[in-house]
Amino acid sequence: MRFETKIAIAVRADLPVWQKLNVTAFLASAIAGADRGLIGEPYEDGSGIRSLAMFRQPVLVFAGSGGDLTKAHGRLLERNLPFALYTEEMFSTGHDEANRAAVKAVATEALKIVGLRMHGDRKDVDKIVKGMALHP
Numbered sequence: 001m002r003f004e005t006k007i008a009i010a011v012r013a014d015l016p017v018w019q020k021l022n023v024t025a026f027l028a029s030a031i032a033g034a035d036r037g038l039i040g041e042p043y044e045d046g047s048g049i050r051s052l053a054m055f056r057q058p059v060l061v062f063a064g065s066g067g068d069l070t071k072a073h074g075r076l077l078e079r080n081l082p083f084a085l086y087t088e089e090m091f092s093t094g095h096d097e098a099n100r101a102a103v104k105a106v107a108t109e110a111l112k113i114v115g116l117r118m119h120g121d122r123k124d125v126d127k128i129v130k131g132m133a134l135h136p
Contacts, residue, residue: 006119009031011062012064023114027117038056063133069116089103
């Protein structure tokens, strides 16, 4: 099935694996929180045991350099698309309020972005992640 929209998460390629996974998990929560329509129905196995619903479409994870993420952030702003971000400073915090304070303390052009979440028209998302490859 081909979707008209694309869900993408971009992470900085040089992060340790645990940080990449942490950033990806946090940014995926922003996708679900922004658009409940992206969540499908609960699953049920052949024995009738139910499990929670997941996204209706794939989430593509890209890897890029810090510069790639900065460019992608600029492209998101130019296109006025909703996004979520994760910055280096957030690794030293321990909860949501501290995360928000860490981001607010840094001007847009000085953000050290390590991850971005985006969802939009597939052509727009393709242009935003241009230059990045799918995460290996």
